[in-house]
Amino acid sequence: MNDGALGPGPRTRVRRLATKANYDERVIYSILDEARLCHVAAMVRERPVALPTLHARDGRTLYLHGSPSNEILKSITRDGEAFVTATLYDGLRLARSGFESSIAYRSVTVVGAAREVTDMTEKARVLSLFVERVLAGRAEEVRASSEQELRLTMVVAVDIDEASAKVSSGPTEDDEHDAALPIWSGTVPARLVFGAPVPDSNGAMATGDIEVPPSVAALLRES
Amino acid sequence: MNDGALGPGPRTRVRRLATKANYDERVIYSILDEARLCHVAAMVRERPVALPTLHARDGRTLYLHGSPSNEILKSITRDGEAFVTATLYDGLRLARSGFESSIAYRSVTVVGAAREVTDMTEKARVLSLFVERVLAGRAEEVRASSEQELRLTMVVAVDIDEASAKVSSGPTEDDEHDAALPIWSGTVPARLVFGAPVPDSNGAMATGDIEVPPSVAALLRES
Numbered sequence: 001m002n003d004g005a006l007g008p009g010p011r012t013r014v015r016r017l018a019t020k021a022n023y024d025e026r027v028i029y030s031i032l033d034e035a036r037l038c039h040v041a042a043m044v045r046e047r048p049v050a051l052p053t054l055h056a057r058d059g060r061t062l063y064l065h066g067s068p069s070n071e072i073l074k075s076i077t078r079d080g081e082a083f084v085t086a087t088l089y090d091g092l093r094l095a096r097s098g099f100e101s102s103i104a105y106r107s108v109t110v111v112g113a114a115r116e117v118t119d120m121t122e123k124a125r126v127l128s129l130f131v132e133r134v135l136a137g138r139a140e141e142v143r144a145s146s147e148q149e150l151r152l153t154m155v156v157a158v159d160i161d162e163a164s165a166k167v168s169s170g171p172t173e174d175d176e177h178d179a180a181l182p183i184w185s186g187t188v189p190a191r192l193v194f195g196a197p198v199p200d201s202n203g204a205m206a207t208g209d210i211e212v213p214p215s216v217a218a219l220l221r222e223s
Numbered sequence: 224m225n226d227g228a229l230g231p232g233p234r235t236r237v238r239r240l241a242t243k244a245n246y247d248e249r250v251i252y253s254i255l256d257e258a259r260l261c262h263v264a265a266m267v268r269e270r271p272v273a274l275p276t277l278h279a280r281d282g283r284t285l286y287l288h289g290s291p292s293n294e295i296l297k298s299i300t301r302d303g304e305a306f307v308t309a310t311l312y313d314g315l316r317l318a319r320s321g322f323e324s325s326i327a328y329r330s331v332t333v334v335g336a337a338r339e340v341t342d343m344t345e346k347a348r349v350l351s352l353f354v355e356r357v358l359a360g361r362a363e364e365v366r367a368s369s370e371q372e373l374r375l376t377m378v379v380a381v382d383i384d385e386a387s388a389k390v391s392s393g394p395t396e397d398d399e400h401d402a403a404l405p406i407w408s409g410t411v412p413a414r415l416v417f418g419a420p421v422p423d424s425n426g427a428m429a430t431g432d433i434e435v436p437p438s439v440a441a442l443l444r445e446s
Contacts, residue, residue, distance in 0.1 A: 011270065036312050036326060037312060037328065039262040039273050041272050041273035042271050047304075047306065048266050049306050050271075050273030054326065083271060085273050087260060089260060091418075095365070096366055097368070098350055098351065098362065098372075101357055102277070102357060107275050127322075134315060135317060138324065142318070142406060144321075145320070145321055145322060171421070171423050171424070172423050178366060183436075184364070185423040186423045188417050188419075189421070190416065191415070192414070192415055193414060193415075194315075195314075195411070196412075198409050199408070201394070212407060213407045215317075216315075216317070216407070219315075219411065
């Protein structure tokens, strides 16, 4: 593969609608980093399953985490390989035919070697990455992880050995015979917006009195 | 299983954070129907993979569709069983510790018998369901499917034999020792909103002159 290209390789080559394929690592990383969750495929009880989870990227490593009894994490570390996919829904692409109508989306597929991270310092660093993934700026606002919490968390590092992106965007692509039909054709963009924060009311201290932290304020400004 | 309960069964029992588990079919269907895409797990070239795709539910049947050369669809019809998961991102749950901080989400897992739908009348009906899934009210606005288009589309029916939902919502759950810390704790809801439609400018007819159709107008009113 060329510099800056993460594919195609045998498991990530886009086989359907190959015109939508992209192997540029900048495109792949931007989708991975924007996606707020991913799905991990694995063999569990001898069958293929996929479950949603959080992910955090650091350079060419993708981290996953969960309980030490998480069956997907146990399966991929046992197999030594992980398949991760992340998808962003970007809106509607409404052609004049049902056949050409679909959604706008960006998706990424990553395949790579998976190994458990056991070093406690490394685990603490990665767990901070996850807090930052949940909300940028939040890691420095929360209480630091305890040793007990680190022990209760399994962290898996996946090397981004091979990856591909698939992007469906731009104007609708009507069949040429349909273009003259008096049917509206076009796209409708979608985006995620965040609403008013709801402070916890259960704490010993009424957190409603504490100002909304910088991390949440920044999120709401951008939203 | 009881009336109205779709699980738990051996493949859909929620094993981690079982307090978040729900097997009520109304909850499961509402999540499936709100999710704008799903991920299907399958064996492809002897390895577990998962890819995003659209889904359409009709009663206790979940439909998938794609090209006849789609490897996931070929794999699940060959195996006779499908594993489908759909996840909705609902926002942030920001506790005082990183350990208890995460996202609000609703996810569903469906396992069931998979078979290809080959009857042309049935395929036409299911393809209309997919258009409705992309946008409610759109099926009656678009040109009807041609026989050629039906032949170019593979439709797979998955019986919802067993399913489970996992819902993470409500206030943050801080550890009791953390509740007194002077750190803001709370939730931030997220939702998808649709923006201004962009009419196609490539057609032989300038569709900008055609009014935005009822389906799109309704979407924007609700958004």
